[in-house]
Amino acid sequence: MPMERMFDTHRVRKSREALPIWTVTTLDPGGLNGPEKTILPGVWEAHPRLKSYRGRAVYTQEIACGGRVRLWLGGVSFRARVWLDDALLCAHYGGYTGFEALAENVSPGTHTLRIEADNRFGPDSALHIPNDYYTYGGVNRPVVIEEVNDTYIAWVHVTPKKVADGWHAHAEARLCNLAGEPKARTLCLEIAGEQAEMPVTLPAGEAVTVSADILCPNVETWTPNHPALTYVTVALLEDGVPVDDLTDRFGFREVRTEGGKILLNGVPLRLKGFNRHEETADFGLSVPVEEMLRDIRLMKDLGANCVRTCHYPNDPRFLDLCDETGLLVWEESHARGLNEKQMRHPAFMEQLTLCTREMAEQHYNHPSVFVWGCLNECADDTEYGAACYREIFALLRALDASRPVTAALLERHGGRIFDAPDVIGVNIYPGWYYDGAVSESLQKKKAEIASGGGTGKPLIVSEIGAGAVAGYHDPFGRTKWSEERQAEILREQIEGVLEDPEVCGLFLWQFADCRVTEGGFAGRPRCYNNKGVVDEYRRPKLSYQAVKELFHRF
Ligand code: ADA
Numbered sequence: 001m002p003m004e005r006m007f008d009t010h011r012v013r014k015s016r017e018a019l020p021i022w023t024v025t026t027l028d029p030g031g032l033n034g035p036e037k038t039i040l041p042g043v044w045e046a047h048p049r050l051k052s053y054r055g056r057a058v059y060t061q062e063i064a065c066g067g068r069v070r071l072w073l074g075g076v077s078f079r080a081r082v083w084l085d086d087a088l089l090c091a092h093y094g095g096y097t098g099f100e101a102l103a104e105n106v107s108p109g110t111h112t113l114r115i116e117a118d119n120r121f122g123p124d125s126a127l128h129i130p131n132d133y134y135t136y137g138g139v140n141r142p143v144v145i146e147e148v149n150d151t152y153i154a155w156v157h158v159t160p161k162k163v164a165d166g167w168h169a170h171a172e173a174r175l176c177n178l179a180g181e182p183k184a185r186t187l188c189l190e191i192a193g194e195q196a197e198m199p200v201t202l203p204a205g206e207a208v209t210v211s212a213d214i215l216c217p218n219v220e221t222w223t224p225n226h227p228a229l230t231y232v233t234v235a236l237l238e239d240g241v242p243v244d245d246l247t248d249r250f251g252f253r254e255v256r257t258e259g260g261k262i263l264l265n266g267v268p269l270r271l272k273g274f275n276r277h278e279e280t281a282d283f284g285l286s287v288p289v290e291e292m293l294r295d296i297r298l299m300k301d302l303g304a305n306c307v308r309t310c311h312y313p314n315d316p317r318f319l320d321l322c323d324e325t326g327l328l329v330w331e332e333s334h335a336r337g338l339n340e341k342q343m344r345h346p347a348f349m350e351q352l353t354l355c356t357r358e359m360a361e362q363h364y365n366h367p368s369v370f371v372w373g374c375l376n377e378c379a380d381d382t383e384y385g386a387a388c389y390r391e392i393f394a395l396l397r398a399l400d401a402s403r404p405v406t407a408a409l410l411e412r413h414g415g416r417i418f419d420a421p422d423v424i425g426v427n428i429y430p431g432w433y434y435d436g437a438v439s440e441s442l443q444k445k446k447a448e449i450a451s452g453g454g455t456g457k458p459l460i461v462s463e464i465g466a467g468a469v470a471g472y473h474d475p476f477g478r479t480k481w482s483e484e485r486q487a488e489i490l491r492e493q494i495e496g497v498l499e500d501p502e503v504c505g506l507f508l509w510q511f512a513d514c515r516v517t518e519g520g521f522a523g524r525p526r527c528y529n530n531k532g533v534v535d536e537y538r539r540p541k542l543s544y545q546a547v548k549e550l551f552h553r554f
Helices: 289-301 316-325 348-363 383-399 438-451 483-498 543-553
Strands: 014-017 021-026 036-039 056-073 079-084 087-093 099-118 143-147 151-163 166-177 183-191 194-202 207-216 230-238 241-250 255-258 261-264 271-275 306-308 328-332 369-374 405-410 423-427 459-464 505-508
Touching (some): 056 079, 151 241, 166 183, 166 194, 166 230, 271 459, 289 316, 306 505, 316 328, 316 348, 328 405, 348 369, 348 383, 383 405, 438 483, 459 483, 483 505, 483 543
Parallel strands (some): 271 306, 306 328, 328 369, 369 405, 405 423, 423 459, 459 505
Antiparallel strands (some): 021 036, 056 099, 079 087, 079 099, 151 166, 166 207, 183 230, 230 241
16 A cells, blocks of 8 residues: 555555665765665655755666556655656656656556655745755655556545535546547546446546535534544546546535634634644654654643644645544645745745645645645735735635635734735744733734734734753753743743633644754754754653643643
8 A cells, every 4th residue: 555645545546655765876065975775755864974965866766667657756855856767757846745747658667767856955946945944855755656547536625514414525536638539437436425426528638627516414523522534435437447546535524714713613713732843853854654643642642732834735644644633734835934035036936836736736635734824924014925925825715715724924013914814823922032921912913913904813823932952951040942941931922822812722833843954044053943842852841741731721
């Protein structure tokens, strides 16, 4: 079973995960002295000699395949090029979303699959720039090798809607026809034992989206406390014989905003959670599923009910685990702290649109994702920046009308988009970056939001926190960077936010310490962002108990 998801996705389509052993060769100074064996998925920073290597590497493996070969690359950071033998199949920008590579008329036999990953910053890259997180290099998510029919299913989206006698499921399936002539097929769709069947004619060389509606009277609702999941299976039949299939998973639940609240199945959410970078000490961006689950267990032990995928789309397997365990997710497309000049980069909107589209398309069915975010702390205080926010909000709404959209905004004055999102996020750091009470920050922000057309929108404190260098103790002086001071500041911050009934909740910054990029953030002790309540090895700091006590109390 391919491990790009936590469940079986195909029974008809020939689909398998690439074997783990690859040969890796680095191409730039500071790399290896020659080819070496390595394991994928993985990032090269997990190799002691490549911890800070910034360059290109080529991964090769001999694979047996033939016919119409479809490769799915779950994530390559952050520029990718993919060859089968000497044929360049595709290139892709962005390390946090998957993409496909197609090769037709492949003679059955052994072929060389080659993936080049490149993590060099450069003038072509608007989103991956030196930042307060690390940009890794490698093939960070699973590679899947498939042999497809000339017609195949790219994705299926299910939008559930509560109705009088149960749930209504609106399904949309994206069907591709690689052949040079139209193809007649029968589409079969099954959800919770209910079926729909329809003839479809797929135009030559095109992809079309077809929809079906199914009433599901006897199904369980997905809630954080009872995360009941439902499978959707789609099949394409040629003359009654299945030629392709796809199984995905979703949850019968609804999210909407009303009266300043975020309602999940009509119940207002009270959010207590963490910002979590997708990274662990030993495996960097290529987090093993065991460590994903460990993080979820720790966040739940702390009393969290939500996690924010700062500042980019996460591995679908992590979202699968959030679906399974009922951990709510604010997922966002890739951007952090870009000023107007950086947002005016010639490739900015193209790269951001691609990442946003891929995120919504690939993660649509995850019931744990309750809101789509974008553009963390970018230039919402300028006319041009505000226009970019509005464009991405519109794109998200066009891709998915079933979820609210949001953005985490800088605390500074002058925001121009409070009328635009469904939910407003604000990042505040009272007690850490500046003195002052949480209530003061919140009152100022609420007043600005009200004057900017944001009245009545749910408000989330999308970031609030303080730093501590793990192991640095100062029980008497309680100096900043001590674990004692972090616990004290977090306590004041959490109480200040959760005592405010007008705020829907908070995401602490942050769950675990994460590595940062030296260019621009070398001022961070150890070149880490040390605001975790656990360190990069998930060892708890003093603040762990303080947060746990408060999250369980509110
Ligand atoms: C910002 C930013 C985070 C992180 C944080 C901090 O709010 O969104 O990515 O840099 O500040 O640690 O200061």
